[in-house]
Amino acid sequence: MKKFFKAVDDITRREILEMLKTKDMTAGEISDAFQISKPSISYHLDLLKQADLVISEKKGQYVYYSLNTSVLEDVISWLMSLKKAGGTEDKQK
Amino acid sequence: MKKFFKAVDDITRREILEMLKTKDMTAGEISDAFQISKPSISYHLDLLKQADLVISEKKGQYVYYSLNTSVLEDVISWLMSLKKAGGTEDKQK
DNA sequence: TAAATATTTAGATAATTATCTAATTATATA
DNA sequence: TATATAATTAGATAATTATCTAAATATTTA
Numbered sequence: 001m002k003k004f005f006k007a008v009d010d011i012t013r014r015e016i017l018e019m020l021k022t023k024d025m026t027a028g029e030i031s032d033a034f035q036i037s038k039p040s041i042s043y044h045l046d047l048l049k050q051a052d053l054v055i056s057e058k059k060g061q062y063v064y065y066s067l068n069t070s071v072l073e074d075v076i077s078w079l080m081s082l083k084k085a086g087g088t089e090d091k092q093k
Numbered sequence: 094m095k096k097f098f099k100a101v102d103d104i105t106r107r108e109i110l111e112m113l114k115t116k117d118m119t120a121g122e123i124s125d126a127f128q129i130s131k132p133s134i135s136y137h138l139d140l141l142k143q144a145d146l147v148i149s150e151k152k153g154q155y156v157y158y159s160l161n162t163s164v165l166e167d168v169i170s171w172l173m174s175l176k177k178a179g180g181t182e183d184k185q186k
Numbered sequence: 187t188a189a190a191t192a193t194t195t196a197g198a199t200a201a202t203t204a205t206c207t208a209a210t211t212a213t214a215t216a
Numbered sequence: 217t218a219t220a221t222a223a224t225t226a227g228a229t230a231a232t233t234a235t236c237t238a239a240a241t242a243t244t245t246a
Contacts, residue, residue: 002104009102010204011095021178027223040205042224061213061222069176076172083162083169085114103234120193133235135194154192154243 004075007051012036013044017053017067024066097168100144105129106137110146110160117159 007013016030031041045065048054052071057064100106109123124134138158141147145164150157 005098005102005107009098012204014098017175021175028221031223036204037206038223039207039225043204046224058212058223063223067175067178069178072172072176076169076176079165079169079172082110082114082160083165085160085162105234121191124193129234130236131193132195132237136234139194151193151242156193 003051020067026062096144113160119155
């Protein structure tokens with residue numbers, strides 16, 4: 001989960017995940033949605049891949065990225081386990 | 094959620110959350126569980142507080158920290174929305 | 187009230203990260 | 217086959233982060 005938390009601790013990467021919710025996209029299409037350079041987007045995609053949050057598939061000269069949700073199970077479980085813990089739910093101040 | 098993701102993107106802070114699952118603890122007790130200096134733990138506790146993941150309450154000279162799980166709702170919802178998206182669940186390679 | 191204990195704040199620093207431009211690799215097309 | 221297009225890799229850099237020691241603040245106790 002180490003890599004997951006790193007991957008999602010960045011607004012650009014979270015936005016990429018949001019975009020991939022809708023449809024699979026090429027690196028170029030993803031890049032076009034941001035003001036950031038292509039190499040930077042490539043770097044972000046690599047971190048998402050390392051975290052197993054996306055899958056890449058090369059088709060000709062294009063590389064298609066798609067969401068991989070299997071890793072989310074563990075994270076959700078961890079968060080639920082935190083939620084269930086203790087009786088201190090919803091304390092204020 | 095920005096602050097949440099930052100807060101949990103650190104092994105020390107995730108371990109602090111784990112510890113607080115069991116019971117409320119003072120800053121000193123938390124600090125004793127790590128090899129890290131007290132000021133560093135204080136810094137981590139502050140980030141957790143900024144993310145609303147913990148609550149602190151001063152009792153005499155001690156400061157007790159406890160888990161606050163209310164923020165987890167939003168995060169879990171976001172992860173579920175990713176999970177439900179697309180039909181690309183569990184792709185390999 | 188002076189000393190001890192608990193915690194945080196301040197200031198400095200090494201490591202990590204997100205970004206850029208330039209160069210490289212791979213594929214498609216004229 | 218030469219050129220254009222898509223994407224990544226390499227190398228550099230500014231910003232951010234986690235850590236430290238020293239100092240400050242707050243509280244308790246002798």
